[in-house]
Amino acid sequence: MSKIGKVAVIGAGVMGAGIAAQVANAGVEVLLLDRPGEGEDRSSIARDAVARLLKTDPAPLMHKRKMKLITPGNTEDDVDKLAECDWIIEAIIENIEIKQKLYHHLEKHRKSGSVVSSNTSTLRRSDLIEGMPEKFCRDFLITHFFNPPRYMRLLELVGGKETPEALLEKVSSFCDRSLGKGVVVCRDTPGFIGNRIGIFWLQCAVVEAMDRGISIEVADAVIGRPFGIPKTGVFALLDMVGLDLMPHVLGSMAKHLSPEDDFHKVYREPELIKKMIAQGYTGRKGKGGFYRLRPDSPDKVKEAINLVTGEYSEASRPRVGVVKKAGTKNPRKVLQDTSDAGCYAWAVMSRTLAYAASLVPEVTEDIAAIDEAMKSGYNWKYGPFELMDQIGTAWLVHNLEVDGQKVPPVLKQAEEHGFYRVRYGTRELLSMQGSYRKLLQRPGVLKLEDVKARGGPVDSNPSASLWDLGDGVMGLEFHSKMNSLNLWSLSMMQRAIPQIIASDYKALVVYNDGSNFSVGANIGLLMVAAKLRAFPFIDYMVRKGQDTYQALKFAPFPVVSAPSGMALGGACELLLHSDAVQAHAETYTGLVEVGVGIIPGWGGCKEILCRWATSTDGPQGPMPPVAQAFEQIGLAKVAKSAEEAREMKILRKTDGITMNRERVLADAKEKALELAEGYVAPEPLDIVLPGPSGRVALDLAVSGFHQSGKATAHDVVVSAALAEVLSGGETDMTRTVSEATLLELERKAFHKLCRHPDTIRRVNHMLKTGKPLRN
């Protein structure tokens, strides 16, 4: 079956435009159509939607350049263009009659073998194809994206008995590899999987909080962190989704679910919420929702609604004892707790988990698919079945029985051994037949947790471990808090080198399963050292980082870094020293050190300077690379995607970008093995820099920014130190500057800055508030 080379999206609303943007992010041409506008430009609706993509936050496009791949049009004048499309995605209003009218229109114009799918979230496929021609039914799927399509991993895919396997595979593969989605194949049931469970959970949490007099702040605290659920919990999440959407979704569920479904037990439309919607309190997009910023208040005071009185007052930061005690690894502790908050958590989570278990096999036979849906669609860290394993299935079954709740058969089956287990180095999961089967990953997917199941690490310390990834590739994992880099992390990098050489490994891949590759060097450590005036220790840390990264750069084997999420500061420097990077498309990276009053000291200045100096695009001469690096580091620029990182030269043209998070490790390993063939370590670079003449020009520019109020007094100090490094110190353009000299300049600048009281203030402020101090 032919590949998907061109896509059409019909319906240029938030979802349609967002889906079109993600298709463009994948580098695929996409036609975005909406109904004809009334003015002279008949494609104005779609054209305006495309223009809005550049203004939307978070950005739907990974790079503004991608916009060129989206062609706006209208469903009358441009309908012929549908004949060029391999996949047509309908994302219009949730109305069967209107959708079917559109489908009949499409049928006349689409090419044979093309796929048509609906992005419906509430309608069933069987209802949408009723009375439609056989050919259409065969080619029709539901592809349910979550909002915003770029950032939410889940894609629910629904076919029917008439759907050819190859067609389902074609769309599934495209969504997985090109769009980077976690594809979950669902049965054709209301709300599919994500919303079926998610809506039950949210509704249960709202009515239980109302009935039990639990404040929304406490509800969000107790339902969030202990269960690996984002800190938005329930009420802040509803504010994000939009309160006005809920009656529609709830009504649809109530209408389509069987009368026996437990959903009906939690279904009701509270008067308070009706009133809030009527008054424009629809959530973040409106005047506020359960939370709001105090109106006419310049200091942005956050307020929370009282579920009983409907009055707003300043939001509290509830200190729920059990939440603290439970931490992030012991959800059972919260469920056992007899406080009001604990009882509330039990009421919500026990029913939600039991509900999820009761849906097997109605929505799917695959419990891993349900876990994937909740992790990808609702950003839960653990799926419901993984959570039940953590809580203890036997304990849960017992307590559900004590509570008088039904125990679904699949949970009963898991009572003894849980839903997942590891046997002989392989992860297994419970099947419908009550036996366990191997949890097989799709080809091209490698998870560190599967590697871990095979056995212990090759080497390990509290912040990092080495794993055998197979095929002669060693893996380096960071696992400190936020994967920040410290002496242990550096030591493990250094220890990896002799072990790789001695054991004939071919390559090293730096990767972890965390949501962030690494937030960079641990500045808390810097703060402590500075407070103790342990400056020699700071100098040692800088030196150790430099030595480690240089050792990796010139090691006799290739090093491939595979980031996803944040790779900031010291972590960005690691990417720069790697032979190659295989980045997840959602990689956010940059040299951000100036935010805390320092400069990159582990070779980051040197490497980014060399990248620009050896670049052949753009103007030549001693200053352009210096100016580029100066702007990038001096403004602490962060790439908001791997594509942007490539433009900033943190990624090279030869580095790879993987759209699907789950494929990053396998792709990185493949890249490492490719590089290992005949690998020769790079030669150290010598570059021409302008010396003091260039430094003066940079200083002059910063002085202008300072005078105009765009740069603070300490910005001037930090920039001057940065200018000294990037211009090459006292060099002259007739000479070359070695890597060693640049590293020495970095050390000197760092040495000076970390002793500066304003730098200490910046570090302190960042640690306390998470925000940079503009001093």
Add this chain to the structure above:
Amino acid sequence: MVDIVLAGYARSPFHFANKGALARVRPDDLVAQVIRGLVHKTGVAGKDIEAVFMGCAFPEGEQGLNIARLAVFLADLPQSVGGATVNHFCGSSMQAIHMAAGAIAMGAGQAYICAGIESMTRVPMMGYNPLLNPALAKSFPPAFISMGETAENVADKYGMSRADQDAFSLQSHKKAAKAQSEGRFKEEIVTITGPDGAVIEQDGCIRAESTIEGLGSLSPAFREGGCVTAGSSSPLTDGASVVLVCTADYAKQNSLPVLAKIRSIAVAGCAPEIMGIGPVAATKKAVERAGISIKDLDVIELNEAFASQALACMSDLDLDPAKINIDGGAIALGHPLGATGARITGKAAQLLKREGGRFALATQCIGGGQGIATVLEAAE
């Protein structure tokens, strides 16, 4: 002494750098099109031209490699025509006119094309490789002072209020917008064809809808708490301008449309930190050399690098506002550094002929602390 005249003036439309219609046009192609336009308009014979003198403030990148000579080739002038690039920052192309006049006075030829070019899109201000003398930067920092800061200094020194600057800037836009709507620029603008075939025939920087409230709402651009804004500064601009400088006899023999006679020229230095005041000393010299007084001037083109410096010069020289920049100035039209001198000199000559009167002045300030001035006299 031989009479030297301006016998033709043309320019490209002026557009904002980076976002304007000329952003994708190479500067050498741009100025060559204007030279071709001037040659066509005046009917001057290429073989008679001694050289092209081309003013450019940052002659590197696409403006490098002696762009004047390259423009000779691009404009299809005979290879016998010489080409020299002149850098006198903002005064570059007025300097080119002065050099041509001097050369003609020396008997070195009878006709020169004096041009100016600046693509501030394609060659940034300061150039690609700003490499400053560290010793001078230390011993005499004003040598490298930023232009915005000088504008603030002048405003301080002369007590130019924010309101005065905004009002002056608004007037510049209103005058330019009126001139544009009445088609008064058609005579001087050469239509430019872009690399994609786009036809560019109108100025792009003029804001006819500008209001005093709008200008008043802008934040200071160069100094925290300062009074100079983007609205009271000339914008970064792409553009080219060209004049034909020749002897009066040559113009007569060849029936060239004489605009004005060059009566006197001058340059003068001043303190770099108030470079905007440069036109004062230069004008005084030029007027004295012309043997006239300021009151004798009927038309004045005073470049508006910033409203503050233009107002300060007007105040110091006691200039009549009604005679200044009749069709708008650089705040509205734009200031493509190297091209401005030829524009204001050509424009002063054109206005002298159009408006009537005997003497005209074109003058401008120059970064580093200088002024340059040209006094023109109506042709007989």
